[in-house]
Ligand SMILES: Nc1ncnc2c1ncn2[C@@H]1O[C@H](COP(=O)(O)OP(=O)(O)O)[C@@H](O)[C@H]1O
């Protein structure tokens with residue numbers, strides 16, 4: 001069992017206290033939903049749990065060890081997608097596998113592209129795979145960001161409002177893919193204010209004004 005924890009985390013950005021004494025825990029093989037109104041601090045909590053920013057006080061730990069930068073083995077879906085504009089959809093989505101291949105040289109190139117094409121098809125992106133992100137709708141870009149985060153079967157998945165641009169059918173496709181990571185024992189954290197998304201997760205953390213407002217099983 002693996003556990004990603006935030007303990008009494010306070011974050012100050014631009015002189016503003018954005019998170020205040022927040023506790024959160026996410027376990028392998030399970031999904032944690034982070035919810036709350038706009039401005040509550042969801043994105044900031046995801047960024048601090050992913051190791052993108054350091055808390056002013058408190059600790060973020062993976063299996064007891066304090067994070068020293070971005071979490072290794074993280075598949076991240078940014079709220080703003082973060083696709084490389086000069087790369088096609090297929091190049092964007094295959095990037096994590098191609099980087100890993102260049103470092104570890106274990107996954108054959110043909111398998112990298114086969115896995116990429118499989119996930120593109122699963123999210124209905126096969127017909128736009130050779131287009132650039134700027135040629136896609138917001139929903140297509142969001143699905144590409146989800147595909148890129150999941151293609152390498154990461155041990156930690158953090159997704160920030162991953163269905164905000166999606167209609168009901170595509171929301172279901174994207175959430176099925178994200179939650180399927182629990183089957184390979186990933187830690188899954190999803191920020192959303194969509195009740196339908198929140199209800200599919202195993203546990204819930206509600207933020208309001210930078211603090212935990214209430215937790216439910
Ligand atoms: N770099 C920053 N400097 C100052 N305030 C920030 C910064 N980033 C976020 N905030 C503020 O922190 C609060 C929480 O933001 P955010 O984590 O994006 O919330 P959410 O994702 O729940 O909408 C907001 O009031 C936002 O304006």
Ligand SMILES: [Mg+2]
Nearest residue numbers: 042043079160
């Ligand atoms: Mg946000």
